[in-house]
Amino acid sequence: MRNFFVAIMLATTVAGSFAAPRNWKATLRETDPEFFKTDEAKMIGDNLLLFQRETGGWQKNTDMTYPLTATERDSIAADKSRRDDSTIDNDATTIQMNFLARLYNASGDSRYSDGFNHALEFLLSGQYKDGGWPQFWPDNEGYQVHITYNDDAIANILKLFRDVINGQEPYQGTLIDESMRARLQDSFNRGIECILATQIMVNDEPTVWCQQHDHITYAPAPARTYELPSFCSQESAMIVELLMSLPNPDQRVKRSIHGAMKWFDDNKLEGYAIERTGRRGDPDYDVKLVERPGAGPLWARFYDLENCRPFVCDRDGVPRERLDQIGAERRHGYSWYNDRAAALYPLYEAWKTTNGE
Numbered sequence: 001m002r003n004f005f006v007a008i009m010l011a012t013t014v015a016g017s018f019a020a021p022r023n024w025k026a027t028l029r030e031t032d033p034e035f036f037k038t039d040e041a042k043m044i045g046d047n048l049l050l051f052q053r054e055t056g057g058w059q060k061n062t063d064m065t066y067p068l069t070a071t072e073r074d075s076i077a078a079d080k081s082r083r084d085d086s087t088i089d090n091d092a093t094t095i096q097m098n099f100l101a102r103l104y105n106a107s108g109d110s111r112y113s114d115g116f117n118h119a120l121e122f123l124l125s126g127q128y129k130d131g132g133w134p135q136f137w138p139d140n141e142g143y144q145v146h147i148t149y150n151d152d153a154i155a156n157i158l159k160l161f162r163d164v165i166n167g168q169e170p171y172q173g174t175l176i177d178e179s180m181r182a183r184l185q186d187s188f189n190r191g192i193e194c195i196l197a198t199q200i201m202v203n204d205e206p207t208v209w210c211q212q213h214d215h216i217t218y219a220p221a222p223a224r225t226y227e228l229p230s231f232c233s234q235e236s237a238m239i240v241e242l243l244m245s246l247p248n249p250d251q252r253v254k255r256s257i258h259g260a261m262k263w264f265d266d267n268k269l270e271g272y273a274i275e276r277t278g279r280r281g282d283p284d285y286d287v288k289l290v291e292r293p294g295a296g297p298l299w300a301r302f303y304d305l306e307n308c309r310p311f312v313c314d315r316d317g318v319p320r321e322r323l324d325q326i327g328a329e330r331r332h333g334y335s336w337y338n339d340r341a342a343a344l345y346p347l348y349e350a351w352k353t354t355n356g357e
Contacts, residue, residue, distance in 0.1 A: 024063040025091065028099045031170075036106035043067060045103040048096045049115050050076050055138060056122025057086030057093045064096070084139040086122065088153040093119055094160050102170040113175055120164075120180060123157055127187055128215050131194030133157060143223040146212035147198060149235040150223065154191065155242050161188045162245070195239055196252055199259070200231060200305075206259030208236035220305060226313040226330055233267070233299035236260060237340035244344075244351045254355060261348050264341040267308060268297035274337055287331055289323050298337045312336050 027044065035041055047064045050073060058064075059082075068076070088094065097119045104112035126137040132147030133154050134140055148154060161184045164171040176184075198213040199206045200220060210220030211232045220229035240260045243253055273295040278284035300310030304319060311319035314326040323331050 024065045025095065027065045028095045030099070031102070033102075033106060036102050041103055042107065045100060045107075045109075045112055048100060049111060050080075052080075052096070052115055052118065053083070053086045054081050055083060055086040056118040056120075056125075057088075057137075058096050058119075059085040060087050060090040060092035084136065086138075087136045088123075088126075088133060088148070088157060089135050090151055091156065093122065094156045097160065098170065101175055104175060105170055105173065116175060117180065120176070120184070123161075124183060124187055127190065128194075129190075130197065130215065130218075131187075131190030131192070132198070132213070132215055133191075134215065143212060143221065145215060146221045146223065147194065147215050147218075148212055149209055149232070149239065150211040150227070152235060152238045154195075155235070155238040158188055158191045158242060161185075161191070192243075192246070192253075195243070196256055199256055205262075206256050207231060207263040208233065208260050209239055211235055225315050225317040226334070228302065228311075228313060228317070228319060229305055230302040230311075231263070231267075231305065231308060232302060233264070234301050234335065234338045234340055237264075237338075237344060240264075240341075240344055241347065244347055249355055257348070257351070261344065264299065264344065267303060267310075268299055268341070269310070269337075270296040270298075272296055272298055272337075274298070280332070285332065286328070287323065289337060296339075297342055298339055299341055301334075301336050301338060 030036075030041075044065045047066075047068060048058075050068075051058055051062065051064045053059070086093070097116055100112045100116045100119075103109070104116065123133075126133050128134070128147070130147075134145050135148040135150070135153060136144045162168075164176060165181055165184050165188065167173075195209075198218045199209055201207070208231050210229055211227055212221040212223050213219065214221045222229055240257060243249070243257050243260075246253055249257070271291060271293055272289055273292040275288045275290045277286050277288070300312075302311055302313070302319075303309060304311055309321075311321060312323055312326050312331075313319050314330050320326055323336060
């Protein structure tokens with residue numbers, strides 16, 4: 001029943017319990033301490049423990065926030081021993097851990113802290129010796145073995161580790177012991193080393209990162225057929241934000257940040273905007289990159305490794321220059337342009353003031 005909950009995720013009501021459509025990720029990102037004292041929060045926490053694999057991780061793209069039927073609970077329990085769907089992709093595992101930490105703070109129920117620590121063991125178990133993480137483990141195949149920055153997977157782990165180490169809310173108090181804190185610090189340090197080692201160098205100058213890197217050679221690596229080895233702006237923005245949060249950065253970290261920011265500045269697209277026409281799902285819906293004076297900056301998600309030119313790609317794996325050159329399915333179903341790096345500029349100016357040019 002591995003695809004059973006795809007349908008559930010799309011449902012707007014379940015057993016009449018919730019009348020309005022639910023954004024389940026927003027629910028798992030709830031921060032109001034009063035919410036975590038409610039029966040609903042405890043129900044969700046119990047669901048998360050049920051969904052948690054024996055590996056310690058969780059599967060992705062699955063709504064775990066609604067009241068389950070007995071049949072559903074039996075089906076979920078039967079899948080707990082699966083070893084091929086525990087992942088850090090699409091916020092999986094880290095988003096459930098955040099919820100459990102908040103619920104433990106509110107309730108003091110050790111089941112939730114135990115689930116959180118079991119997930120920490122899962123994250124620690126997946127780290128390569130060089131400091132990177134694959135997308136799925138312990139069982140994986142194909143591109144799942146690559147060091148995975150895609151959708152901020154590794155950045156999410158390292159940000160979580162950083163906050164747990166520092167006892168930042170909601171990871172304060174007795175959630176972990178000092179032995180675990182020391183292990184997380186070692187893992188965090190190795191993760192930063194992996195980031196520095198995989199940064200793409202051009203003429204001995206650091207630039208940005210690919211979505212995936214080979215876990216042996218560190219070279220940019222492919223994933224799905226439309227995700228080719230490239231300079232990738234979207235995931236690189238989160239990596240740079242993470243690096244700028246490091247206290248007392250050494251010269252390698254400084255050089256990395258300066259190089260990435262120069263790359264962003266050199267490759268921004270000004271005077272362009274993303275335009276959406278019609279309603280998603282309707283025949284006239286479309287996504288276009290249009291010229292618009294004064295708009296931007298934007299960045300293409302992918303730039304080719306040879307000439308650093310923006311490209312888009314369909315499922316045939318052939319890079320193309322324009323959105324209208326790929327089919328509607330990929331044109332509408334993927335984020336080809338973004339403005340994430342724009343938020344780095346004020347952070348960078350403040351960072352330079354603190355850390356020097």
